[in-house]
Amino acid sequence: xxxxxxxxxxGPGGDRYLTREAEEALEGAEALYGYGPYLDRAxxxxxxxxxxxxxxxxxxxxxxxxxHAAQGAHVGIVSGxxxxxxxxxxxxxxxxxxxxxxxxALDIRVVPGITAMLAxxxxxxxxxxxxxxxxxxxxxxxxxxxxxxxxxAAAGAGFVVALYNPVSxxxxxxxxxxxxxxxxxxxxxxxxxxGRAVGREEESVTVTTLAEAERIAADMATLVIVGxxxxxxxxxxxxxxxxxxxxxxxxxxx
Amino acid sequence: xxxxxxxxxxGPGGDRYLTREAEEALEGAEALYGYGPYLDRAxxxxxxxxxxxxxxxxxxxxxxxxxHAAQGAHVGIVSGxxxxxxxxxxxxxxxxxxxxxxxxALDIRVVPGITAMLAxxxxxxxxxxxxxxxxxxxxxxxxxxxxxxxxxAAAGAGFVVALYNPVSxxxxxxxxxxxxxxxxxxxxxxxxxxGRAVGREEESVTVTTLAEAERIAADMATLVIVGxxxxxxxxxxxxxxxxxxxxxxxxxxx
Numbered sequence: 001x002x003x004x005x006x007x008x009x010x011g012p013g014g015d016r017y018l019t020r021e022a023e024e025a026l027e028g029a030e031a032l033y034g035y036g037p038y039l040d041r042a043x044x045x046x047x048x049x050x051x052x053x054x055x056x057x058x059x060x061x062x063x064x065x066x067x068h069a070a071q072g073a074h075v076g077i078v079s080g081x082x083x084x085x086x087x088x089x090x091x092x093x094x095x096x097x098x099x100x101x102x103x104x105a106l107d108i109r110v111v112p113g114i115t116a117m118l119a120x121x122x123x124x125x126x127x128x129x130x131x132x133x134x135x136x137x138x139x140x141x142x143x144x145x146x147x148x149x150x151x152x153a154a155a156g157a158g159f160v161v162a163l164y165n166p167v168s169x170x171x172x173x174x175x176x177x178x179x180x181x182x183x184x185x186x187x188x189x190x191x192x193x194x195g196r197a198v199g200r201e202e203e204s205v206t207v208t209t210l211a212e213a214e215r216i217a218a219d220m221a222t223l224v225i226v227g228x229x230x231x232x233x234x235x236x237x238x239x240x241x242x243x244x245x246x247x248x249x250x251x252x253x254x
Numbered sequence: 255x256x257x258x259x260x261x262x263x264x265g266p267g268g269d270r271y272l273t274r275e276a277e278e279a280l281e282g283a284e285a286l287y288g289y290g291p292y293l294d295r296a297x298x299x300x301x302x303x304x305x306x307x308x309x310x311x312x313x314x315x316x317x318x319x320x321x322h323a324a325q326g327a328h329v330g331i332v333s334g335x336x337x338x339x340x341x342x343x344x345x346x347x348x349x350x351x352x353x354x355x356x357x358x359a360l361d362i363r364v365v366p367g368i369t370a371m372l373a374x375x376x377x378x379x380x381x382x383x384x385x386x387x388x389x390x391x392x393x394x395x396x397x398x399x400x401x402x403x404x405x406x407a408a409a410g411a412g413f414v415v416a417l418y419n420p421v422s423x424x425x426x427x428x429x430x431x432x433x434x435x436x437x438x439x440x441x442x443x444x445x446x447x448x449g450r451a452v453g454r455e456e457e458s459v460t461v462t463t464l465a466e467a468e469r470i471a472a473d474m475a476t477l478v479i480v481g482x483x484x485x486x487x488x489x490x491x492x493x494x495x496x497x498x499x500x501x502x503x504x505x506x507x508x
Contacts, residue, residue: 009376013275015274016272016273016274016275017273017275017366018273018274019265019270019271019272019273019368020269020270020271020272021270021271030467038260041397082372082376083376083380084372084375084376084380084381084382084383085372085382086383086384087383088503089375089376089380089383089498090383090384090498090499090500090501091383092380093379093380093383093488093496093498093500094490094498094500094501095408096496097488097498104489104490104491104493105490105491105493108379108496110375110376110377110379110380111376112271112366112368112372112373112376113368113372114273114336114366115372116368118336118338118366118367118369119337119366121338121364121366122263122336122337122338122364122365122366123364125343125362125364125365126337126338126343126344126346127338127348128338128339128388129338129339129340129341129343129344129347130340130344130390131387131388131389131390131404132387132388133385133386133387133388133408133413134382134385134386134387135385136385138311141501141502141503142502142503143503146412146503149411150411150412150413152384153407153408153410153411153412153413154387154407154408154411154413156407157403157404157406157407157408158400158404159387159404159407159408168288177476191474200415218410226391232351234350234351234358235358236358236359237358237359239358239359240417242347242350242362244343244344244345244347244348244351245344246347246348246414247340247344247345247348247395247399248395248396249395249396249397
């Protein structure tokens with residue numbers, strides 16, 4: 001009997017971003033693993049077991065799900081956003097690489113989801129309309145110096161930058177430091193977007209400038225997009241401005 | 255009477271990546287604009303008009319859809335993948351910025367979709383599990399020198415790189431040049447993934463190395479992911495290897 005493991009992206013927020021493929025994968029799983037609030041978003045299915053774990057216990061969750069699948073079960077792991085972007089898919093691969101040979105025989109499937117930067121960008125207009133990059137500011141997995149080096153490289157070469165995991169309780173100073181670093185390369189007026197809890201009722205999207213950005217509160221549910229020197233605003237009466245990065249580069253970047 | 259324009263992401267391929275929000279937006283549109291093959295993917299709805307245009311006529315399509323919405327209609331533009339990533343959302347914003355004041359009064363909504371790099375990454379494992387960037391190799395909107403500068407910046411700082419629009423009829427040499435440029439920074443064995451027509455029946459995913467990558471055929475329906483020095487493979491008997499980039503950085507990048 002051959003087991004399988006599907007790593008299923010739910011998208012951010014409620015169920016509006018759920019894809020057909022994700023719905024089918026949730027339905028097909030005999031056992032679902034994941035962070036409790038994500039599990040709660042999967043519709044109940046008779047006979048399906050649920051295994052909730054804490055948000056930070058990725059490795060333990062991956063190991064438990066792989067062990068379960070290796071017994072021949074069809075197992076799912078739910079992931080907010082896209083499982084491939086700073087989420088469970090890499091964690092599962094890491095455990096397979098370090099685990100028993102039998103885990104390599106499993107049918108492993110990643111079901112993509114709408115990742116937070118796409119949802120936040122959609123709310124604001126088209127800030128990711130030109131070249132962009134995604135950086136996790138969580139420095140428990142890499143040195144802060146490397147994060148600074150990447151911020152320099154990205155802003156210096158004209159990429160729009162999406163910042164995941166912008167702050168944590170242990171390191172509340174990180175995001176302000178990142179803005180200060182980006183400001184070495186970018187004008188004060190560069191548009192910055194804060195998207196929090198996008199797709200949920202308490203959703204909020206704030207558009208500000210790089211000079212003002214450190215005044216805006218952010219937490220681990222926030223995704224921040226910092227424009228490039230090309231990113232611009234369209235003011236609209238009675239509506240939030242549209243933020244977009246044109247497809248064509250006009251300015252010459254030295 | 256107040257018009258609206260929804261820019262709707264269908265995801266790549268068939269309908270497996272369609273989100274609930276996109277399905278509702280397709281249903282709610284009185285008129286749908288878009289590239290013919292994308293329009294064909296939207297389920298028929300009584301009374302809905304369809305306006306097909308060529309793939310390269312983004313500006314004309316955006317203008318036509320905005321004019322139609324300004325007459326008070328609920329209009330949709332369909333986009334493959336995510337409309338915010340090298341696609342229609344930026345094009346619509348550009349036309350609003352240059353267009354009549356009445357276009358700024360429209361209700362503009364972007365409905366995000368699964369963009370190609372997420373779908374290709376999911377097929378391969380988790381190559382985007384760490385910091386990454388997305389670059390369009392189409393140089394009719396920016397100089398080739400700027401593309402080279404961005405490839406240097408991205409690979410030099412340890413980003414995984416997703417390449418959109420990797421080749422065109424006019425510039426078949428671009429992709430090989432990009433690989434050569436990335437090879438200045440990356441080992442020969444760096445994993446490279448070619449994903450073509452992902453989500454469709456003719457889907458193909460090829461995993462190779464940077465040294466071998468120029469031998470693989472690519473076209474405008476191909477999305478290429480070039481790993482970082484951290485990206486690795488898990489060999490599996492009778493299955494394609496899993497490609498992933500660990501969440502934690504182990505090597506020190508100078």
